[in-house]
Amino acid sequence: MIDLTGKKAVVTGGSSGIGRAIATTLAKVGAHVVVADLTEEAREGGEATAAVIVAAGGSAEFVKLDVTASAHVASVFAELDERLGGLDILVNNAGVLREGSVHETDDETWRTQFLVNVDGTFHCTREMVRGLLARKSPGKIVNISSISGFRGNPGFAAYCATKGAIVNFTRQVALDYAAHGINVNAVAPGFVTTHMTALYDQATHDALAAQTPRGRWASPQDVANAVLFLASPLADHVVGDNLLVDGGWTIGTPVELGA
Numbered sequence: 001m002i003d004l005t006g007k008k009a010v011v012t013g014g015s016s017g018i019g020r021a022i023a024t025t026l027a028k029v030g031a032h033v034v035v036a037d038l039t040e041e042a043r044e045g046g047e048a049t050a051a052v053i054v055a056a057g058g059s060a061e062f063v064k065l066d067v068t069a070s071a072h073v074a075s076v077f078a079e080l081d082e083r084l085g086g087l088d089i090l091v092n093n094a095g096v097l098r099e100g101s102v103h104e105t106d107d108e109t110w111r112t113q114f115l116v117n118v119d120g121t122f123h124c125t126r127e128m129v130r131g132l133l134a135r136k137s138p139g140k141i142v143n144i145s146s147i148s149g150f151r152g153n154p155g156f157a158a159y160c161a162t163k164g165a166i167v168n169f170t171r172q173v174a175l176d177y178a179a180h181g182i183n184v185n186a187v188a189p190g191f192v193t194t195h196m197t198a199l200y201d202q203a204t205h206d207a208l209a210a211q212t213p214r215g216r217w218a219s220p221q222d223v224a225n226a227v228l229f230l231a232s233p234l235a236d237h238v239v240g241d242n243l244l245v246d247g248g249w250t251i252g253t254p255v256e257l258g259a
């Protein structure tokens with residue numbers, strides 16, 4: 001059984017969907033979870049995620065965090081590090097998805113996705129590593145990449161580019177800090193049922209499910225379970241991996257043979 005009692009974890013983008021599932025899953029096994037997000041008071045906000053955890057008997061708090069603002073991230077992490085006595089786990093889940101092939105993508109759409117998905121992951125990872133090195137403490141960093149970092153996804157040029165960056169960023173940071181006991185890995189979801197993927201109509205959803213060897217889309221909990229493993233002592237010797245949670249999509253699609 002995984003026990004994270006006494007560990008302090010930060011989950012960015014923890015307001016809803018995958019982020020909320022990750023936050024509640026870490027809390028269930030004893031971690032104190034800092035739900036870090038820009039979304040605060042809405043029904044699916046970070047305060048609501050923290051409240052769900054506390055109501056279930058767990059330990060959590062909400063902090064407002066803009067992952068795109070370097071100085072703000074540094075300030076928030078420094079305050080958390082001092083107040084909580086050091087952070088142990090970081091899950092870089094905050095992300096945005098916008099449609100568009102290259103000729104359809106304007107500068108703002110391109111930059112927004114890189115600012116959140118790539119720069120945000122870099123900002124938070126840098127502060128987490130600085131804190132761990134200062135305390136000479138081991139730690140876990142789990143990034144959320146995507147199958148779109150390993151293969152093309154028609155109509156999502158910027159998103160695929162950002163997730164490809166996260167795949168290799170994960171490997172490089174893992175290589176740089178493995179000797180310090182800092183494990184850096186990533187979870188690469190396939191198609192997951194969240195508000196972000198609501199842009200797919202039902203026919204497309206069903207077609208993609210049919211092309212998945214497992215025969216269905218992932219749930220946020222499927223992704224959270226993989227994050228829990230990588231954030232736990234069970235993954236102490238896992239370094240720089242990108243764990244696919246895609247029902248077999250990346251390795252191949254079912255082949256229908258005629259009669």
